[in-house]
Structures are given as structure tokens and as C-alpha cells.
Amino acid sequence: MSNEQAFERLQSHLQAHQQAHLIHFWPGLSPEEREKLCNQIGKLDLDRIDRWVKDYVIHDQSAKIPDHFGPAMAYAAQPDTPDMTEKYVRATALGEDLLRQGRVGAFVVAGGQGTRLGFEGPKGNFPISPIKQKTLFQLFAETILATSLKYGTRCPWYIMTSPLNHEPTRDTLEANHYFGLPEEDVFIFQQGTLPNFALDGQILLSNKHTLATSPDGHGGSLKALFEGGAVAHMQARGVEYISYWQVDNPLINIFDPLFIGLHALDGSQMSSKSLVKTGPMEKVGNFCLVDNKVTVIEYSDLPDEAALRRHPDGSLVFELGSIGIHLVNRTFVEQLNAGEFSLPFHRAVKKIPHITPEGKYVEPDEPNGIKLETFVFDALPLASHSMILKTIRSEEFGPVKNATGVDSAETSRQMIIDRAGAWLESIGTAVPRKDNGQIDCVLEIAPSFALTPEDLCKKADRIPEIKPGDSVYLSD
Ligand code: UTP
16 A cells, blocks of 8 residues: 555544544644554554543543442451451451462552642652651552561562653662562563543543553453563462552552452452541542442542531441452453453543644643543452552552652652551550640651561660650661
8 A cells, every 4th residue: 555545544534433633733743753653642642532532532431320328347457356356367368378479469550640740750750758868659658578577588569651751760769779689570560541531522632643642540450461562470379369459659568468458359350458537528438339330430530518428426338448459360361351341431531631723732731632541449349359448648648649748759758657657556565655646756667677567576675765856767
């Protein structure tokens, strides 16, 4: 086929889907630019895109609330009956066995844009530890290394990036020698992208030969794990359970034997940790039951009447908040990818930089387009069984989302200090506190020193006396 014929074919294909503007600048493009544009267009499934435009861009199908839903059930953070105590002991032992056998892999999703934090570079490079200023990536790597040593195994680490941050993420890890992990235990792969749309459904161009795209949401991880080769790597390594977390949570307990054990004992395919919400309107997804399946309903979609409903004892009926911590069976990811699987889209109206038909680059002041994303928790109803474990906020959830205020570096860092203080006090170490109860020193415990209060207890003789105003870094 001649170049001209190929172009005409491309043109009529695009015209049939009202996207012919994508080749508006064709005459002025260099051969390389044309090839780049053709490659991107070639990857679009325009029939599906027509459906997305109709269902999500022009109309909004994404916020559909089911007719009937109720609250989901969860295991308590601490066992509350003798039977449960026995089950938690059994689950913890099983979880530890699975860790020893190397059947659990760590998986962080780090492909987001991090717009709210406004940090230059991958969010995982954000310095967060209170004394040593270790980055999020360093803390995770040290935790994985310490866990591997503790259980006499090698836990592989899977990191999902996006085209926005893949290279800098890889470069950081390489330059820092994977923070002590063997290189072959770190597997970095990219998630997919989706085109950005104008409000009328036309795909936007970010320059004359490039489509405007953005990462396809953390839900994209379930495809990317498979397509990016991580699942094959897991198979080869004997990894069966994937411990999923978000890059912005330095308090994450990556390998929690209790969570792993309960998940395995219950035969769950995808499990979640949850928090009891601070109030009815806390901005976290709500764990609900829809047709007997665990389903997350976003805070913005849960009707106020349901959010405000309380039990006679005053507790919220919809009390379980979703915090982006899951365990996923590798075989579940394989099963999803064996068929035509797609998660529902969530639409966000955003300011999207683009090029106008006149060739002018615009950074809009007002929202001008639609970004589509999928969310990982939308896979929960696809699981044959899904378990939820309540957790304690101060132990496991201190996200760095914003530059200042709520869920910022400052609050997260304080939570790291507070947790270290609570662990030290739990083993009988005196921690200076102000009259108002706030910790009056700066504390940081290296993962190599202790991953839990029990680890800390074994090293009690190495903990110095802590005086008000001290900065105490405990490390091996
Ligand atoms: P957030 O929803 O907090 O989004 O992501 P974000 O992009 O990090 O930050 P904002 O909203 O632009 O400020 C939660 C987690 O999901 C990952 C993020 O990296 C973070 O760990 N994520 C999000 C992806 O890996 N890919 C995506 O496409 C979106």
C-alpha cells in the first residue's frame, strides 16, 4: 500500500469515529512524527472509544448507585472472642509460613500524577522519614529487605509506574542500588494509558503529533501486572499472593502475617484492609455489600442518608473505609486476564493542556475535558470471595496526598513519630510527652531495627534513654 493510500485509509477510519481532527496537522509533520502519531492511533480501539464517549464522556454512567446495598462485614482489628483469638493465632502462623516459603510478593502502585502534592518527580522519591529523610521508596525497600531477612526468604518487589514517571523511577532505584535489595528481586513495569477527551468526545492532542493521554488509574494495575510480565515473574518465583499498596503510605505494613493468613484461610481471591471512618463524611470509599459481593461505593456517591445512618450504640452503619490496601491472588489476576475483563470507568472533569485546531498550545484555567480512570477496588465484586480486616489507623495509614494540611507530609511524618513512640512505650520504654500528650522528641525506627513492637522488644537493651527534644534514630 502506498503512503497516500495508507493515509486515506487512516483518514476514513478516523472520520467514521468523529476523530479525524487527530491528523489535522499531518501535512506539516515530519516522517518520524507521522509514524509516532500513526502508532498511537493504531493502538486505539475506536469502536470501544465510541462507546466510552457515549457512556462516560457525553453522558455520565460512572456514578450509578446500586438499587440495593448494605454494609460489608469485617474481621475486627483485635480478636473479640475465644474462637476468634484461636483463628487469629492460626492465621498469623499460616501467614508467617507463607512468608517463609516466599509465596508473598510486594506490589506498590506508583503510576499516579501526584497533582495534589505538587512534588517534582515520582512520588516515591518524596523524602518522608522524620530524621534520615528517607524517601518512600527507600522505606519500602528497607522493609522488604528486613522482612526477607526475618523470614529467611527473598520477597520480590513489583513496582507499577506510568509513562509520566517510569524512567525517573527506574533511574532512582538503579542509582541507589535498589536500596540494598538484589536487582533481580525488583520488577518495574508500566501501566497503560487512556486518551483524554474534550467535553464533546473528541480526543485531545497534546502537540501536533501526540495524543493527550493519562495513566488508566490504579485499576489498570490488574491488566499491567499481567501484560507487563510481573505475573510471569511471580509464577517463576512461586509467588501466589500479591500484597498491594499505594506509594503515598509510609506506614504500610507490607507483609502482615495476620492479613495474609486470614486471606488464605478464608480462600479469599482479593481482600482488603479497612479503617473505621472518623465520621460519616470522611472522604474514603465505603465497603458495602451489593448482591452479596463486597463492593466499594465512593464517598461522593454514597447518599447522605446512608452515610449518616447509625446503629443504636452510635457507631456508623457504613463505617468501613477503603484505604488502598489489598491482598490479591496471582491466580485471580490470571483469571481476570484470561477473559475479556474490564473495570468500570470513573470520569473526572479536568483542566487538560492541549493544542487547538489553530496549532496553539493552551493550558486552560477552567476544566475543559474528561479523564477516565479505573479503580482497583472495582475488581472486588469479581472475586469469588473477598475478606475485609479492620485495621488501626495510627498503625497503618498515614498517606502523603497534599502539600499542606490534612494527609500531608507533616501529618504523615508526625504519624511515623507517634507510631514509633507507641511501639516504644508498649515495650516499657519511657517516651517524653508534653502536657497535652504529644510526643516531645523526634523518633525514627529503621525497618532493619524493628518491623513490629515484638522485634523492638528483642532489642530493648539497645534503646537509649530518650529525653525531651531528642532526635532518636534506631537502626542496626
Ligand atoms: P491517587 O488517587 O492519590 O492519585 O492515587 P495520585 O495521582 O497519586 O495523586 P493526585 O490525585 O494526582 O494528587 C492513589 C495511588 O494510586 C496510584 C498512585 O501512584 C497512588 O499510589 N495510581 C493512581 C497509579 O499507580 N496509577 C494511576 O493511574 C493512578
